[in-house]
Amino acid sequence: MVSEEVADELVSACRTTVGDELRSVTYFTPEEYDHLYLRDDLERGNDPEAFAENERQGFSxxxxxxxxxxxxxxxTIRVFEFGHLVRVIGDEEGVYVTTGDLTMDRFGELVEAIQSILREE
Structure with missing residues (x-):
């Protein structure tokens, strides 16, 4: 769905910005999604399609x-008991990232890094 080069660039930018607080990275379009990264000590949920579908509603x-x-x-930032989800949407593509605890400044840096890559795409 997304080129390996762009996938690597997105994961690298998120890891550089967020560090060990990065939990997962998912690229999506209105029709599809692709999990790019999941931290080794975590397990994917029971219904990743439903999770991705919820974030794809961000286009509307x-x-x-x-x-x-x-x-x-x-x-968009969603706050949960054990972390956060940050969703960035471009014209026809988006990325959502799950993280541990971050300051608002770090969220801003993360968003800027993702937006920069999506603009190049």
């Missing part, structure tokens, strides 16, 4: 906010 959510006074959509 992005259009919902298109006319908002808030400005352009940038990214």
């Amino acid at each position: 959510s992005q259009r919902t906010y298109e006319w908002s006074e808030l400005g352009d959509y940038e990214y």
Whole structure:
């Protein structure tokens, strides 16, 4: 789905930015998804398709906010008991990353790194 070169670049950028707090990296389009990275000490959930499908709904959510006074959509952070999910969506592709605990500054750096790669794609 995504070239090996882009996949490696995304994982490398996320690992560099987040370090040991990186849990997983998934690339997705409106139709498909591809898990690029899962930390060795973790197991993939029972229904990764449902998880990816939920994040793919972000394409329609992005259009919902298109006319908002808030400005352009940038990214989504979801907070969970044991970590966070950061979703970045471009025109026809996106990436979601799961992490451990991060500061808001680190989330911003992570998003910038992902957006830069998606713009090149």
